[in-house]
Amino acid sequence: MDKTGSNPKFTNRSPLQEEPALLELFAQSLRELYWAENHLVKTLPKMALASSSRLAGAIEEHLEETKMQVSRLEEIFHITNQKMLAQKCEAMECLTKEGEILIESTDPGTATRDVAVIMASQKVEHHEIACYGTLAQLAKTLGLEETAALLEQSLEEEKAADVKLTEIAENDVNYEATMES
Ligand SMILES: [Fe+2]
Ligand SMILES: [Fe+2]
Incomplete structure (x- = not known):
């Protein structure tokens, strides 16, 4: 950092041209996130079907x-002049598969089933938080x-x-699940 607080490394330069390796890392992460979000558009309705009404x-x-x-x-993709491509996100595929197995191990219509859905969903959300957080920071750097x-x-x-999933777990689901055991 110089005295003005800006990073001299990027002053008067186009990061898109000057930092190809970093830009490629950004682009690859973007393609994986695009795959992950499209995958969730398909899997979230199954999670909803498996749950009680509030969840x-x-x-x-x-x-x-x-x-x-x-x-x-x-x-x-459009504003950074990149082709709109999806690249398989192995982490998201594993998280959703693991979630399906966890949910199927519980009985339909029970609060325990809701606990399993919340567990699976929060693992997905935490991964997305990590992806968006790091990618937003990288975008700023670029x-x-x-x-x-x-x-x-x-x-x-x-x-x-x-936060909403935690609230549902705390206020409704977890207590009800203990009554089932
Ligand atoms: Fe998302
Ligand atoms: Fe999400």
Whole structure:
């Protein structure tokens, strides 16, 4: 940092041209996140179906946000002049598969089933929070302020979804589940 607080490394330079390795890392992470969000558009309705009504409502609400997040990523591809490509996110595939197995190990219509759905969902949300948080920071480093702002919007939605799931677990589901055992 110089005296003005700006990073001299990037002063008067186009990060997009001067930092190809960092930009490629950004682009690859973006393609994986695009795959992950599209994957969630398909898997979230199954999670909602497996849940009690209050939990299903929260998941359906987040499904609508997830569709918006897909659109935001498409906008980022556009404003950074990249082809709109999805690259398989191994981590998200594993998390959703593990979640399905966990949910299937519980009985339908029970509070224990809801606990399993919340556990699976929060693992997904935490991964998304890590992805959006690191990608937003990387966008700022690359001088992509508009992109960073879009990523931060989605980051806030992921954080809010996580908080909501915790509230449902604390206020309803976990206590009910203890009554079943
Ligand atoms: Fe998301
Ligand atoms: Fe999410």
